[in-house]
Amino acid sequence: MNAFQERRKRLADTLAPAGLAMAVFEDTEGRRDPSIRYFTGQPSDALLFIAANGKSILVAWDVNMAAAMASVDKIEAYTDFGRSPYKAVSGALKALGTPTGSKVDLPAATPYPMYLRYVEENPDYDFICSEDGTSKTAADMRAVKDADELAIYRTVSEITDRVMDAVEMGVKKGELRTEADVALFIERALRERDCESTGFDTIAAGPSRSFGIHAFPSYTAAPFAAEGLSILDFGLKYKGYTSDVTMTFVRGSLTGKREEMVALVERAYKEAVAMCAPGVKSRDVALRVDAIFSEKGYAMPHGLGHGVGLEAHEMPAVRSREDNTWVLAPGHIITIEPGLYDPEAGGVRLENDVLITDKGHEVLTHSRIVYL
């Protein structure tokens, strides 16, 4: 059994106990869902049907791509269903021999008007659509990386470290002078190392823009790593999985507010990473960082971290909101990314990817604050 088969089997095994006959996944423009890549290897644009008996059908926009990349019981062309998701569902229900009257679980992202149309076009089935359905089961599964995924993270973390080393060297040598220089250096470097793309738009924010959490636009022709604080937040996507790191570059004398902010972020980062271990509530880690900052009169305007995987932001949550009930477990890969921002002093953020292990944690990437 390959990893895709194993994942589909695990998902299928949850269906009958939940009273479900079939689960539907959809990945399309406006509603991206890399769970289809997780369960089959198909990178995008498809519908996936998994029945309680374990059988699966992939309906792909591009069947040539599916033939080359997907591992699944059966591949069908979306054009064979007139590019209609409703007809594709009807077809899958028949092909998988789903008894009429049974429950079919739709993606939690299904728009309300589409839900009504699924019901209308397949009146003999009972369509379910909830935030606690198979969308959540898939998200929970994806939060705990399996052996294949851990191997991919070993590689992408190693590549990310090398790219960070090269960026630091390029900045120190004066070869990378603008936000665009740095961002485009990364774009080229990742392709020379067999990565697909960045995992999200690289944020390169020089001293004039580093006070924003998410600079807009994400990088420009403005100077980078000039006097003051500059932030570089990027991720590399390898075999679908993204890393996510943030470096801060400090140029010039570090005094006053800047000195205090950098020291606080370094301290918060160290204490947060040290707490990462199975059984620990991720909310408690985030609350600890909030406390370190608030003690000195600062507040962090974003969450402490998040899971990474086929998406840049996935489960588990790592933030101090009350609704965060996640308990860290072996196989979770999360970011720890404390940051502080000030309109005049600029911004500082330090972020690495941390694997939760059986006994504690392992820091996979090695970002740092760079002093110039």
Place this chain on the structure above:
Amino acid sequence: MNAFQERRKRLADTLAPAGLAMAVFEDTEGRRDPSIRYFTGQPSDALLFIAANGKSILVAWDVNMAAAMASVDKIEAYTDFGRSPYKAVSGALKALGTPTGSKVDLPAATPYPMYLRYVEENPDYDFICSEDGTSKTAADMRAVKDADELAIYRTVSEITDRVMDAVEMGVKKGELRTEADVALFIERALRERDCESTGFDTIAAGPSRSFGIHAFPSYTAAPFAAEGLSILDFGLKYKGYTSDVTMTFVRGSLTGKREEMVALVERAYKEAVAMCAPGVKSRDVALRVDAIFSEKGYAMPHGLGHGVGLEAHEMPAVRSREDNTWVLAPGHIITIEPGLYDPEAGGVRLENDVLITDKGHEVLTHSRIVYL
């Protein structure tokens, strides 16, 4: 009245006749909707409420960004509603003085579970969510560009033309040799010309990959513009609006199937553009191209074109499917992009942006097939 106020007024004026008291727009991770930028200037991450009386409230994730970029009656912070869209809607209903019992139109993309929760948390209102609601009104409005948008398209088309000239020169001089060379040249050039980003992932597909409609990954370290057919499909985003052009590079002798495909695409492109005029059904233009190709035994695996604007793909539709009922009108900006693909010969596609004028059309960008 600035353009944003005018657009909001036009939308607000459609509400009462449709029996609606308030329209809701949402732009968030997983459900992007640049209609909020269209109506206010806020680039992303917000909820927008427009009441039938014309009043509007923007609930922004980043209020500093909103203060700098948004034109709207009132700005509120999403954190003030505990980052809950349900609470934000309740707040807006109160702040706008919406009488209980009235109809509130939700975005057509609202997931079914969220719809239920809106209803549950605001039982005194009647929530509507359909594909024919204000989401469609906004899409229809955005399809016809106003004076401000036309001015932006003059500029972005000019910049796109200059970047295409520079790419052609770089390829001819041998300075741009790989897919990454070309794609990263564009990324740098656009930022030096005050554009925000590309409008979508640049597709640079050398001869070994040009047969795919959408190359995956979109560009790699592989050779570009080597012997055979190479495709370059890109768009530049300026003040939110994207251009969309495709160049094909032909290197070496053009014989047999390649010669035939290139000639057919050039002919189809010319005939399609010549047909563009107000009152013409866009489906008829697409059917004409289908006929040109099928006469010689070819078929195009994608639509002939699409509207462009704040999204790379928007209304009007320009394809031969029966459900396309669009009639071209002054102010529409559409792509015309016939293409043919063969696993051995490679792919050829030619694409420009065409403005529909009062009397006919104007080709805004000047892509071409480049012979090396």
